[in-house]
Amino acid sequence: MAVQFSRTQPEVLCLSSRLVNILCRLHYLQSLLKNNRMKAFFGVCSFLVLILDVTQGCPWMQHKFPQYSRTCLTLLKEMGEKIVEDNVGVHFPDALYRVARKQQPERIIWFIAQVLDEVSLLLDENVTAVAWDQKKLKDFMSTLDTQLVATQSCVVPKTKGNERLQVVSKTKGNERLQVVSKTKGNERLHLYFENLRNETLGTMEDKAKAWELIRKEVHHHLTKIDLLASTRL
Incomplete structure (x- = not known):
């Protein structure tokens, strides 16, 4: 009988807070760049890092x-x-x-x-x-x-x-x-x-x-x- 552990509300809130912090930091770093191509490239990299963090975290x-x-x-x-x-x-x-x-x-x-x-x-x-x-x-x-x-x-x-x-x-x-x-x-x-x-x-x-x-x-x-x-x- 396979069991999946469901996240409780406090855990979801902790996860959401952590993601908000990550997004704020990535946005700030991106705002420091002047080249539009570099901004776009950094945006893609930031998105991949964010997805990786979400999927790997527990x-x-x-x-x-x-x-x-x-x-x-x-x-x-x-x-x-x-x-x-x-x-x-x-x-x-x-x-x-x-x-x-x-x-x-x-x-x-x-x-x-x-x-x-x-x-x-x-x-x-x-x-x-x-x-x-x-x-x-x-x-x-x-x-x-x-x-x-x-x-x-x-x-x-x-x-x-x-x-x-x-x-x-x-x-x-x-x-x-x-x-x-x-x-x-x-x-x-x-x-x-x-x-x-x-x-x-x-x-x-x-x-x-x-x-x-x-x-x-x-x-x-x-x-x-x-x-x-x-x-x-």
């Missing part, structure tokens, strides 16, 4: 993503005791984040969507071995899923073939949307999350400790994508 990432990101981080902290500092045994993929920072906005959003997808799948387990606040855990998962679907809507309409992600309805206790990738995306990132699960839930007898290690890693990832979105989008 207001949700700029105006709503930070809000959901902060909510997720707060709930993740408050659902349990202080986040542990123990070593997980799996190297955090800092190199992948450094590469992502150098990409174009669309690819950065794609990377962020995959991180959210992997986190959602990782936490899609029966979390009963650890004494987390169930209400805050439920709110965290709900917020994460909303963030995931909305973030992905920024890139889904622009993808083709096997790059397309499909949103399906899944029922487990309560109904929620979960994004399932039809492509491996960033294989190294996917492999990292598989190794993380194997090194914690797959091998550790103390499942409560395993979940706390996972919470630590998830917190690190959500902090990284929040920084990535705020500085590169």
Whole structure:
């Protein structure tokens, strides 16, 4: 069931304001030119730049993503005791984040969507071995899923073939949307999350400790994508 994320009124207003600013600046620069041919040429170039800005932008990432990101981080902290500092045994993929920072906005959003997808799948387990606040855990998962679907809507309409992600309805206790990738995306990132699960839930007898290690890693990832979105989008 494909899902399209509709823009809310505040997002449309933010987009309109941004376009007005762009148009004013382009008009001013054009007025400085004296040659009519150059003005015409500059006008065409300005129009193309404007169209490119409209099609490439994703207001949700700029105006709503930070809000959901902060909510997720707060709930993740408050659902349990202080986040542990123990070593997980799996190297955090800092190199992948450094590469992502150098990409174009669309690819950065794609990377962020995959991180959210992997986190959602990782936490899609029966979390009963650890004494987390169930209400805050439920709110965290709900917020994460909303963030995931909305973030992905920024890139889904622009993808083709096997790059397309499909949103399906899944029922487990309560109904929620979960994004399932039809492509491996960033294989190294996917492999990292598989190794993380194997090194914690797959091998550790103390499942409560395993979940706390996972919470630590998830917190690190959500902090990284929040920084990535705020500085590169």
